[in-house]
Amino acid sequence: MLVLTGTSGRLGGGVLQNILQKGLMPPSELVISAFNVDGVPAAAKDAGIIIQHGDYTKPETLLHAFRGADALFLVTYPSVGEERFEHHKAAIDAAKASGIRHVIYTSLSFGGITGEESIAGVMQAHVRSVKYLKASGLIYTIVREASYADIWNIFCGFVQLDASHDDVDFVVPGDGASTWADRDELAEATASIVANWKQYENKSILLSGPRATSISEIATLLQTHTGRQVNVKIVSPEEAIIYHMRNPALPQDGGKFLRNWATWFKAMSLGEASVVDPALEQLLGRKPKGIQEMAEELFVVQQPTGLDTKEFGDYAK
Structure with missing residues (x-):
């Protein structure tokens, strides 16, 4: 069982759309955790996916939403403030407490080759979140998304x-x-990683544009x-x-x-x-757009x- 977050946003929603349209995973193996359950795309409801209320500020709701799952797709919280890391920490803690073993986390392409050190303010919560996730003992997959064109x-x-x-x-x-990239292509490639999460244990994948x-x-x-x-x-x-x-x-x-x-x-x-990596092209099976x-x-x-x-x-x- 895999829990999806962020499905009301364009990246997370695109991941959900690709999974459903391409049949990458059976809907019966998916759960959606959302702060606003009414904002979850209708396609998820039509497919019969279980939708649970999950609030980063109320850990008990996350524990309920995550219970029984094997993996969590944690889409980064939309902010550049301190609360971004705190919300990620709450989700990682809840994942571990609920029995989840593997967290797929979306970061950014700042930070050069590793993405683990950066002077960009927008990257600080990501750096902290990745360090916290790696120290948690959970299996991780870090998906580093290029800047949206x-x-x-x-x-x-x-x-x-x-x-x-x-x-x-x-x-x-x-x-x-x-290395600017098309947000929809990033969602398409990320969906492939999410659907095949067992193949990406303890790996960091940089999804860069073509140049x-x-x-x-x-x-x-x-x-x-x-x-x-x-x-x-x-x-x-x-x-x-x-x-x-x-x-x-x-x-x-x-x-x-x-x-x-x-x-x-x-x-x-x-x-x-500015690090260009072939992963996005390989996952798409075509040249990505910049x-x-x-x-x-x-x-x-x-x-x-x-x-x-x-x-x-x-x-x-």
């Missing part, structure tokens, strides 16, 4: 491609590179595909934070999220997110709909 604009200075401006400014504290692409290279692609002038302005972290606090694309939080965001660029400049291959769908001028910051939780609300 569809949130390129968060990295590039909170850009929104609306019809009111001809020029686009990237005001950022660095020009590092990341590392820098902020300035994204600017060139954007300029080519939209015909707009794109100005890349590399400034100090302090200047970038002040600029985006004065020109807010995000609701104000006293600069907390921006200070975390600024650390990503130092990490990228050190090559933390920023270049997705440019037509990513660089679309539209009415501002707000930035997709769901992955970063309360820091970016």
Whole structure:
């Protein structure tokens, strides 16, 4: 029996969708643990999957949701705050107490080859969670997901491609590179790992895009595909934070999220997110898409709909 978490999100929901559509596992071998059971995709209910209420702040609900399972697919909690690690710790503790033997955990591609050390703020809870999981005595599988190509604009200075401006400014504290990948392809590959979890005992898998692409290279692609002038302005972290606090694309939080965001660029400049690995291609059975291959769908001028910051939780609300 395998417990799935995060199925109301795009990554976890994509994993569930791939498992069901491809018949990777019988629905009878799945349980879904969710804080909001009403938000679980209808496909899970239609397939007859058991759905349990699981709240990271109430360990007794996790114990009930996890009981009788062999493995847990732990999708990272959407936040860059301290609560992210605390919620992961609660899930790992509950897994061990309920008799689960194997935890499949989703991390990020920051941290170079191993992913176990990083200066990126967004990676700190992952580093702590992986160390805690490995020290727990449970069997682990770490799935390190590349940066999602569809949130390129968060990295590039909170850009929104609306019809009111001809020029686009990237005001950022660095020009590092990341191995951007298609979130749906990451979900597809992750589903294969989850469905075959016994083959990945005590392994860490890096799912990278096909190449590392820098902020300035994204600017060139954007300029080519939209015909707009794109100005890349590399400034100090302090200047970038002040600029985006004065020109807010995000609701104000006293600069907390921006200070975390600024650390990503130092990490990228050190090559933390630029390691290319063949695992994603091997799992997909085809070449994965990167920023270049997705440019037509990513660089679309539209009415501002707000930035997709769901992955970063309360820091970016």
